Structure formats: structure tokens, C-alpha cells
Amino acid sequence: MALSTTYFLSVPHCITTWKGIQLSKLYIYFFSGGYQFQGIVDCEYDDTIDNMIYFVKNIFNQKLTTIYDSRVQKYVGFEEFGIRNADRYNSQAWKMAIRKAEVETICRYSARFFKLSTLERIVRLTKPSRYGEPSMLECSVLGFYPQEVRVSWLRDGLETTTAVTSTDTLANGDWSYQLHSYLEFRPRRGESVSCMVEHPSLDEPLEVVWGERPGEERECCCGLEGGEDSWNGNVGERGTERGRNILLIVVFS
Structure with a gap:
């Protein structure tokens, strides 16, 4: 039976963890029949943005099925369904090339943007006050x-x-x-x-x-x-x- 997508939500956010800074984007698909698929893209790095770790997580009905880890440059599957999908993803050279490139095009690009636009913002003193004036x-x-x-x-x-x-x-x-x-x-x-x-x-x-x-x-x-x-x-x-x-x-x- 084919499943039809009924709702889509994309939520990007930036958080700080004890390991450094984490940029995440969450995709949620709701299907008819009560099924749900989530895709989470994570970029974890330190202040230098050189040591970048990239994760792509696939979650079906609240269970993690596969995860791509840039440190090993391949997908890891969980349980029978996830292992079968991970093997298929890893055999697709075009998909592996895209994931490898996304460390630069998604993670480092976004990290540089957040670093320049937020972490390195400078505040300056403007006009002085005059005592007694409202x-x-x-x-x-x-x-x-x-x-x-x-x-x-x-x-x-x-x-x-x-x-x-x-x-x-x-x-x-x-x-x-x-x-x-x-x-x-x-x-x-x-x-x-x-x-x-x-x-x-x-x-x-x-x-x-x-x-x-x-x-x-x-x-x-x-x-x-x-x-x-x-x-x-x-x-x-x-x-x-x-x-x-x-x-x-x-x-x-």
C-alpha cells in the first residue's frame, strides 16, 4: 500500500553543548496511517571549525534506523530494516560522494556563517547620556x-x-x-x-x-x-x- 505524505516540517537551530557547537536541522514527514519519518542533520565542531563531525540520522516511528558518520564515511544500520538500508546506501557511490561533500557545503559553510554573524559580533558605545534629562x-x-x-x-x-x-x-x-x-x-x-x-x-x-x-x-x-x-x-x-x-x-x- 502506497503512503501519501500529509505534512512536512523543517526546523533549523543552533545549540551549544559541552563538546562545542552543534548545528542541527530536523525534517519531519507525517504519512497517512500514523507513520512518521524524521531526518536529522547534525554538524558538531569546536571553535576552530576544523574538527567537523557530520551526522545524518534517519528515524522511522521514533526508532533510529540508520546514521551516517563522517568519521567513518559510511552508514551504520540498526535492526534488520536499518542494516538493509545502510548496506544499500553504502553501495551507492553517488550518495557517499554527496555525504562527503556536505561536510564542507553544509557544515563548514553554516559554521562560518554563524561564527561571523553571531559569535564575532562587536558591540560599541554610542552617544553619552546627559544627567537629569529624561x-x-x-x-x-x-x-x-x-x-x-x-x-x-x-x-x-x-x-x-x-x-x-x-x-x-x-x-x-x-x-x-x-x-x-x-x-x-x-x-x-x-x-x-x-x-x-x-x-x-x-x-x-x-x-x-x-x-x-x-x-x-x-x-x-x-x-x-x-x-x-x-x-x-x-x-x-x-x-x-x-x-x-x-x-x-x-x-x-
């Missing part, structure tokens, strides 16, 4: 998952809710979210104003103090925002590897 700070939390997040404003270390407004948590369409919070205030000389984010991916709250210049050890990871005209603050220090999917921006206007 001002507004914007704290943007971008590219986080799961959805639960808490953003608060601190003045001299004490949380303030006066003149604070925030957007709802907004879905980006790729399973990640963003949120923007605003503080209206009049800067006072010597006052410390900061934005603090609490999120399950962080072992401790991430805090950005307005007006501090970013040091070399501070950087933004796995996000893409900011620029020369939108920054007057600092990226929060990355306290843990699990916090890398948080990009925190403070904008002064």
Missing part, C-alpha cells in the same frame, strides 16, 4: 529557549518597577523567543542602572550594567542583533556554557 533604556533578550524568562531592572542594586514597560514574549518562528523591556528614567551622577535576565539556560542571573564598556572577555553568542547605532551598554558576561543561547542587548535612546 531618557529611556531598552533591554532586549533575543534567541532564547524555552519560553519562560524574567527580565528586571535594578537601580543601585535594588529592583524597580516604576516606569517599566515590557512586550509579551514573542515567538521568532524557529522555536526561539525574544522579549523587550524599557525603563524611563533621569540619569543621576554615580547611579548604577542594570538589566537582569533569569532563564533556565543560565545557572545564575545574567546582568548588564548600563554605561560599562565591554571588555575583551565579554561577548554575545548564538544571536544576531545590535550594531553601531543601537548600543549603549554592555553584553552580560557569559557565566556558563548553557547560557550561550542568550543574547542580551541594552540600548540607550
